[in-house]
Amino acid sequence: MAKPDDLMDRFPHSETSSLLGQKMIDFDRAKGWVRLSFVGKDTFQNPAGFIQGGILTAMLDDTMGPALWVMTNGEAFPTTIDLNVSFLAAARPGPLYGEGKVIQLGKTIAFVEAQLTDADNTVIARSTAPARMVKIDLPRREASSETKMTSDHAASGASMESATTVA
Numbered sequence: 001m002a003k004p005d006d007l008m009d010r011f012p013h014s015e016t017s018s019l020l021g022q023k024m025i026d027f028d029r030a031k032g033w034v035r036l037s038f039v040g041k042d043t044f045q046n047p048a049g050f051i052q053g054g055i056l057t058a059m060l061d062d063t064m065g066p067a068l069w070v071m072t073n074g075e076a077f078p079t080t081i082d083l084n085v086s087f088l089a090a091a092r093p094g095p096l097y098g099e100g101k102v103i104q105l106g107k108t109i110a111f112v113e114a115q116l117t118d119a120d121n122t123v124i125a126r127s128t129a130p131a132r133m134v135k136i137d138l139p140r141r142e143a144s145s146e147t148k149m150t151s152d153h154a155a156s157g158a159s160m161e162s163a164t165t166v167a
Helices: 015-019 053-070
Strands: 022-026 031-039 076-080 084-087 092-105 109-116 124-133 157-160
Touching: 015 053, 022 053, 031 053, 053 084, 053 092, 053 109, 053 124, 124 157
Parallel strands: none
Antiparallel strands: 022 031, 022 157, 031 092, 076 124, 084 124, 092 109, 109 124
């Protein structure tokens, strides 16, 4: 069994991630890939009953950032330079899932992408963005009692069996 590292214990948390119900499901550090879940709340609906596009955009942005953060082993915080979003289907309240990936990692700029799907695996929206990497030094946090590392992806970094709140 691989020894879990403390990468997720250091993951930054924000009020926005709490508002969106963001939880880490899985990640692959070597590939710069993450899978997150979000909660499409009733209060996020537009008058037509769908999740408002700005909320979906925030979810996409909060999926791309963690992919870069994971790939840099928590040493760089991404700041989005420009964001392109394509809305492909309407999102109703309920669980939504984000997958983010680093496409190219440079010295100061990275190119990232993400997509959101619903519980039926319908692609709701996709995004691409360049992000400036800013070096940060976050204080270490105590591991959450919800966090349980597994060895499923030991070669690539780690896997999250249960959800952990992230930013």
